[in-house]
Amino acid sequence: MLTSQTTEHRCPCGSRKPFAFCCEPYIEGQKLAPTAEQLMRSRYTAFALGAIDYLIDTTAPEKRDAIDRAIIAEQIQFTTWTGLTILNKEAGHKDDSQGMVEFEASFETEEDQCVLHECSNFYAKDGKWFYLDGNVEVRSIA
Numbered sequence: 001m002l003t004s005q006t007t008e009h010r011c012p013c014g015s016r017k018p019f020a021f022c023c024e025p026y027i028e029g030q031k032l033a034p035t036a037e038q039l040m041r042s043r044y045t046a047f048a049l050g051a052i053d054y055l056i057d058t059t060a061p062e063k064r065d066a067i068d069r070a071i072i073a074e075q076i077q078f079t080t081w082t083g084l085t086i087l088n089k090e091a092g093h094k095d096d097s098q099g100m101v102e103f104e105a106s107f108e109t110e111e112d113q114c115v116l117h118e119c120s121n122f123y124a125k126d127g128k129w130f131y132l133d134g135n136v137e138v139r140s141i142a
């Protein structure tokens, strides 16, 4: 599904890099995201493209029970992600064991245009970053 994207196609995460050289190798499982920010970007891209398996796989195992695949699928179906801005980050580098990324992601639904603001917490285990939790605020900008 995702491989139909061409290398010319810019990554949805807003990095300005081609998808094939940005989030695609992480979402396709060819590489592990090296930093908390890159994991966060690739999860945004996975939301934008509907890569539910990747979203679940990169959620901290102890949080997966709370994930409802059907709800994520529905969110993806009714939401168009239109932009990502990284506002702030703490730690989350290659050799760190945890990190925080603050970002804004804009999206549209049938009825509304919104901005989601989140401070996300991540941790790394055996070289793999996981999304733990976050403080989320959504505001309408329509």
Ligand SMILES: [Zn+2]
Residues within 6 Å of the ligand: 011, 012, 013, 014, 015, 022, 023, 024, 041, 042, 045
């Ligand atoms: Zn990307």
